[in-house]
Amino acid sequence: MKRRMGFVVALTVLGALTGCQNLGVQPWERDLLAKPVMTPGAADGLDDALDDHIYFSKEASSGGRGFGGGGCGCN
């Protein structure tokens, strides 16, 4: 069962990557994408890191955007 799941995941990733070849832009079409506001993780400067710290210490979830980590003591 696990092997079959692995196979399905591998196939999906491969399919997605092949599909991705049809997506995208030429280098000269990157004017909008080159802006910091269009860069995931960098668009809002330090906000993401500060938010992750707040919510990490108030909720039972972490990670996803980056590493989950163990973070702080946070009582």
Added chain:
Amino acid sequence: MKKTLDGKKIGAGLAAATCSLLGQPALAQDAADAWQFDSAVLYYSEQDRVTAVEPVVRGKKQFQDESELELKLTLDTLTGASHNGAITSDKPQTFTSPSGGSTYEVTNEVPLDDAFKDTRVAANVQYTRPFSRTLRWTGGLNFSNEYDFTSLGLNAGLLWDLNNKNTTLTFGLAHESDTIDPVGGAPEGLTFQSDEVKTDGSEDRSINDFLFGVTQVINHRWIMQFNYNLSVSDGYHTDPYKVVTVVDANGDPLEAEGFGATNIGPGDAQIFELRPDSRTRNALYWENRYHFNRDVLAVGYRFMSDDWGITSHTLDVRYRFQFANGWYLQPHVRWYEQSEADFYKESITTSELTALQSAQDDVSADYRLGNLTDTTYGFKVGKQWANNQQLSLRVESFTQSGDSDASELDALITQVGYTFYW
């Protein structure tokens, strides 16, 4: 957590180390060759509970070989009160302070431990360097210290550009080693707080993280990111300052002396919580950024589930109204929902306590492990100048709501940010 951090030495040492790195005069003044500094001060204030002031400074520099160095220093000052885990009752309840030096009594209110005070210092270094036209490696170190907690982490990753740089694959590994040194010692789980059965010395926890990400350009207006993050944590996960109330059939707090434990006052049947010694989390994250003619919409969604029985959904939406003169206004809405951990209980009965103690099973009344729905809404307003300097102000309202009185929380998030080149 009880005393102010006597860590001036650490703080000063780190600051000196960072300053000696950052303090070198910039060779050129133009932005391409200068350090980019992002700085911010966050003021986080909960109604009747915790207040945090958090200044952060991050320096980034791109070198001619396209490598990039990033240094970050964070200071975090916490004061106020924090929920101690007990129920809210119209009958009096008595608790000991974490250091064991004193007791306090609470009636008709969410029981808070008001000696909450701490200072955290965190430093991060990250270096990224290309080793071919399409491959980059990255490595980093993290250090974080507070009065009762020290954390050391390192990470390494590979970034692989494909399809004419329209697809980027990210593979990352991280290891973190935490040392927890609770004030007054680490309590023995499931024993009565009034007995103060604690062990001296510190507790440990280690976390290993794996991250796989795909960033994909869809068209010249739309970029998408998809991440999978696995996090495996081993060691001490218990909150040493949290208790669980033992109640009678009416839901009223019982007396410790009824169980042969030390009597310190009315309603003192409070046991120390106990959590599993491992945790495995899986998180999926999906982010979309879409550029309209001027404005930008960003939508993020995270799904997380762990082997403690917690499942959560997070939705984060930002819309940036961009104005012609460099000003922008960015409303932000965040919605979060989680289900409770298998071992979460608001309180326990005598028979539940007996069963827990004989099986040494886990139990916690920490509302952060219970059912929760959180909402955040607010805005950010900013101005960017022609020399790329940027000033911003963020104001947000954060509300938590769950099954217990302790989970009802309102907080204000205020942040001032300034970006400059030097």
